[in-house]
Amino acid sequence: MSTTLLLFALCFYLLTCFWVTMAMATDSVQLNDDVLGLMVFKSDLQDPSSYLRSWIEDDETPCSWQFVRCNPVTARVSELSLDGLGLSGKISGRGLQKLQHLKVLSLSCNNFTGNISPELGFIHSLQTLNLSQNSLSGPIPTSFVSNSIRFLDLSGNSLSGPIPNDLFRNCSLNYLSLSRNSLQGSLPTNLPRCSSLNTLNLSDNHFSGSPDFASASGIWSMNRLRVLDLSNNQFSGALPLGMFNLHNLKQLLLQGNRFFGPLPPDMGLCPHLTTLNLSHNLFSGELPESLQNLNSLTWFSLSNNMLTGELPLWIGNLSSLQHLDLSSNSISGSLPWTIGNLKSLNYLSLSSNNLTGNIPTSLAYCSELSVVRLRDNGLNGSIPDALFQLGLEEVDFSHNGLTGPMPPVSSRLIESLQVLDLSRNNLEDHIPAEMANIRFLNLSWNNLQIKFPPEIGFWRNLTVLDLQNTALYGAIPTGICDSGSLTILQLDGNSLTGPIPDEIGNCSSLSLLSLSHNNLSGSIPKSISNLSKLKILKLELNELSGEIPVEFGRLGNLLAVNISHNRLTGRLPVGGIFQSLDASAMEGNLGICSPLLKEPCKMNVPKPLVLDPFAYKVPSGRTNRTSSTFHHRTFLSVSAIIAISAAILIASGVIVISLLNVSVRRRLAFVDKALESMCSTSSSSSRFGNLQTGKFILFDSSSDWINCKPESVLQKAAEIGGGVFGTVYKVSLGDGRMAALKKLVTSDIIQYPEDFDREVRVLGKARHPNLISLVGYYWTPQLQLLVSEYAPYGNLQTRLHQRQPSTAPLSWTSRFKIILGTAKGLAHLHHSFRPPIVHYNIKPSNILVDENCNPKISDYGLARLLSLRRLEKHVISNRFQGAAGYVAPELACQSLRVTEKCDVYGFGVLMMELVSGRRAVEYGDDNVMILSEQVRVMVEQGNVLDCVDRNMGDYPEDHVLPVLKLALVCTSHIPSSRPSMAEIVQILQVIRTPLPHTVELF
Known part of the structure; x- marks a missing residue:
């Protein structure tokens, strides 16, 4: 019996050892899978700062590697966080897919490119995925359909296309952010299935249509939402009654869309709402009374809408309010005294409304007030003394009717005030004597x-x-x-x-x-x-x-x-x-x-020394004769000198001109014969016929580029564009550089090589960062070619009006850079040459743009190459037909008074195009829209913001509106009323100046 027990115990021990060994072997394989997956992932990226140097493939486990966390129980990788390490390359899904216990993957704030790997969706344990702030592109993979992901952040990339409807088929998301991409289309109908979602951020994209606000199964059925951000898209429609039943909502951000109609009367039914931003829309009507119930509201903005009515007394009930912005509406009446009840108010902007009456003294009760802007209203009376006892940082009461002296300033205001704008009032008496930290002071147009x-x-x-x-x-x-x-x-x-x-x-x-x-x-x-x-x-x-x-x-x-x-x-x-x-x-x-x-x-x-002939005494008896003789000789000598000199000059001029005419005729005949004999070859038959061939001249080289064979150059060239002045080809210079070759229309070009050379060399001297450089030419009577710098990134016409859906629209920063750069290039042409170089043909297709949106003007001054007798036929009859909408009125009336002001007009239209995103001329079924006239009418009617292209997202209004006004001045029908390009450049630079206020330009 004891032997049997002993044998049994021995077998049990051996069996136990076997299973332990097998378990250890299995764990070893699993741990090696994690090492292998991370090493495959690392092999596809660049790590310039060597943050991942602790990742060594010989390690048995990655749990000691930097930025890697493991589950202490299973010893498997559970979290990988590589945020902000400057990594680049592709995100390898095939490597990360091996991390089957991974719960958190965070790769934000790096430089990853390419599409998002669909294989990331096959990590079934994944709960948090953060790929924000990279350069990822392409669509969102549908493989992200998973009931495990709770947190998904793809913001700050270049993702495009619509949101896949199946993305929310099995949705367990608590957090979703797709902001700052190029996504488009309408919202998926399956989105409300994310019933657990508490944060939804789709801001700064190109979504359109009307969100399903009203439906019981729409967005507003997602009653767990705390943050809803749909700002800066192209959503439209009205906000229906019943949409504010989200009792858990804390932040509602709908600014920068095209919502219209009155505000719903039930807006105050969100008791926990702290942030409400509906600015930059088309809302109209009065403020709903239910808003006074939002006791938790701290941030409230309805600026840049079309609201009317008066500012209600109940505004003082919003006791938690810190930021109030109702600027750029049509609110009328006086400022209510109850505004002084807003004890926590830090920022107040009621600018650009129709407010009247006095500034209430109760405003000084807002003891936390830092910024107060009441610009451009009809306020009158004096500034309350107590207001200047606060610790204000910015005061803007400009463009009102305020009177009396400026209040005395307190020591607190002296230390805090940085911006004071009281311009265009009727203030008098004095300027504050001490302002320790003030940066901007504008008291203009007062009566001090x-x-x-x-x-x-x-x-x-x-x-x-x-x-x-x-x-x-x-x-x-x-x-x-x-x-x-x-x-x-x-x-x-x-x-x-x-x-x-x-x-x-x-x-x-x-x-x-x-x-x-x-x-x-x-x-x-x-x-x-x-x-x-x-x-x-x-x-x-x-x-x-x-x-x-x-x-x-x-x-x-x-x-x-x-x-x-x-x-x-x-x-x-x-x-x-x-x-x-x-x-x-x-x-x-x-x-x-x-x-x-x-x-x-x-x-x-x-002054030069002048001898007085009467200063010398003459003998008596000879005075009259001597004096008379002296004057006669003086008169004759001066007159003779002048007359003889003039005669000699005139005669010499006639002789020289006659000789030059003969010389030119002989020289042209000699040149033609010399060129013909020098370049005659047996292979002269080509698509250009039998040419009198010249040679390519490069301005920056003492040697010829190519001799006598332009046809071979053009045969190898690739045609990339054309116009009424000729066809453009892309060619290689033979040293690795590329150039653009324009084959000119020969029938209208000046026919003498000296004239052609002189004019082209003038254009070749126009070197500027915002001009395409002309580097050489080729001339024969039958063929003229211009060699210029090659710009590989296309023109503004394509970037602005022919953009592919996958390409992000131009931002305001890029558009302003194009405007300023183009202005600088034109200013160089107009003001650095006498006579000035006039472009004649300013339009988007002649503005080339590089990858950083730096503009370069092409095809400038080509009309200088036209003979005078051809100018009217070519420039008026042909070219302006291709530049409809950009032509100055004086040219459209068949006048040949072509001046720099014609370019200014075309530049003004170009600015309007960049601001509005619309073409200079748009043709409908039964009408034609001229952009310059439409913008002028909209500005006169007060609908300036309707001119702005919504596709460019956020834009600084204090930049865009002055640019539009400048464009209107540039397109004045009276040439003398248009500014010069130098003045335009300085105005644009003042607009761009990073100051708290823009200098008043108009």
Whole structure:
């Protein structure tokens, strides 16, 4: 018996050891699967900072690797978090698919590219997937249909196409964010199946249609939602009654869509709502009374809608409110006194409404107030003194009818205030003496009637000072630039006297200096030449005298100067913008030396020595004869010199011209014969016929590029475009570089090689970052070719109007970059050459755009290559038919008065296209829409925002609206009313300036 028991125990021991060994072997295989999967994943990515250097394939387990977490019980990988490591490459689904115990996969804030691998959906244990803030593209895989994923964040990529309807077939999601992609289409009908969803963020995409608000099975049946963000899409429709029954909703963000109609009366039925943003839509009507029940609301914005009615008294019941923005509506009436009940209010904006009456003193009870904007209303009365006792950071009461003096400021306000804009009111009396931290001060268009306060120079942080038309008198303080931080100084339209202080040169950051319409005297300080960042200088309508300092020619950033109507004399500085100043910027002076001016030129130089013939005594009795003889000889000698010189010059000119005509004829015949004999070959038969062949000339090379065989070049070239001036080919220069070759229409091109060479070389000198460079040419009487820089990324016409659905629309940043760059390129053509180079044909297809949205203008000045007798036929009859909508009115009327203002008109239309996303001319079934006229009507009717392209998402209104207004000025029917391109550039740069307020331009 004991032996039997012993044998049994021995067998049991051996069997136990066997199973333990097998279990250990199985675990080893499983652990090796995790190592293998992670190593395969690592092999497909780049790790420039070597964050994954601890991942070694010889390890038996990855649990000790950095950024990897394992389940302590199973020793299997449960979490992989590689956020913000700068990784790039593809996300390998085949490697990660082996991690069958993985619950958390977070790869956000990296540089991963390519499509999202469908294999990620086969990790059945996965609960959290975060691929946000990468560069992933393509559609969302339907393999993500899983009942295990709870958290899915794909935001901040370049995903496109619609959301797959099957994505929510077995939905267990608690969190879903697809924001900041290029997704489109309507919302999936299966979305409400995600009954556990508490956060849904679909913002900043291209979704359209009307969300299923009203249906009981629609979005509003998802009663667990706490955050709903549909902002910055193209949703439309009205918000129906009954849609605000989501009692758990805390944040509702619908801004930047096309919702319209009145606000539902049951908006106040979400008791936990803290954030409500319905701005930038088309809502109308009055504020619903139910809103007063939102006691938890802290952020409330309905700006940029079409709301009417008065601001109700119950607004003071929103006791938790910190941010209130109802700007850019049509709200009328007075500000209710109950607004002072908002004790937590930090931000208040009621700008651009129809409010009237006084600013209530109770507003000072909002003790936490930091920003208050009441701009552009009809408010009157005085500013409450108590308001300036608060710790305000920004005050904007501009464009109202406020009167009386500015209130005295408290020490608290002195320390906190950074922006003060009280412009265009009727304020008087004084400017606050101490402002320690103020950065922006605009008191223009008031009636201060005070002496210029010298203490302004001690405001160390002041960057913008605008005191235009404030009835200031006295001298400009010498210490005005002591702070050294001023970028904009505008003192126009006052009664300032005395000289411009030399210390103005200490304003080293100054970009705009405007002192026009004053009584300033003395000379222009040489120290202004130290202002290397200066872009705009306006000194017109003063009493300035003397010469302009020659050192001003070194101001390379200067874009606009006006020195008209002073007492200036002498030569203009050499260099910079002074060589291309318009006559209107210099007229009305005593005698500036410029060929553009008709006034006499006065030079401040010593007078030459003049001998007086009567200073010498002559013998008596010979006085009359000698004197008479002297005068006669003097008269004869001077007259003779002038007459003989003129005769010689005229005769010489006639002889030279005659000889030149003969020489040119002989030389042309010689050139033709020489070219024919030099390049005659047995292979002259080609698609171009028997040519009198020339050679390719490259401006940057002393040797010829290709001799005598243009046909072989064109046969190998790829045609990439064309127009009325000719066909464009893509060719190789033979050294790895590519070039664009334009084969010109020969019948209309000037026929003499010297003229052609001269004009092309002028165009070749137009080198600028925003111009396509012309690098060479080929000429024979039968064939003319232009060689220019090749731009591989296409033109604005394609990017703006022929965009593929998979391509993201241009953002406002990109559009503004194109506008400013194009303006700079045109300004270079107009102002750096005499006569100016006029483009004649500004339109999107002639604006080439690189991968970073930097514009380059092509086909400029080609009309210079047309003979004068062909200009009318070619330019008027042919070209303008292909540029409908961009043609200035004076050209459409068959006039040949082609000036730079024609380009300005076309540029204005181009700006409208970039802002609106619409074509210059759109043809309907029974009508034709001219963009410039439509925009003008919409602006006059107050519907400016209807002009803006919704596809570009968020945009700064303080940038877009001034650009639209500038476009309207550029498309004025009166050429003289259009600004120059230099003025346009400076205006655009002021718009772009990162200041808290945009300088008033119109």
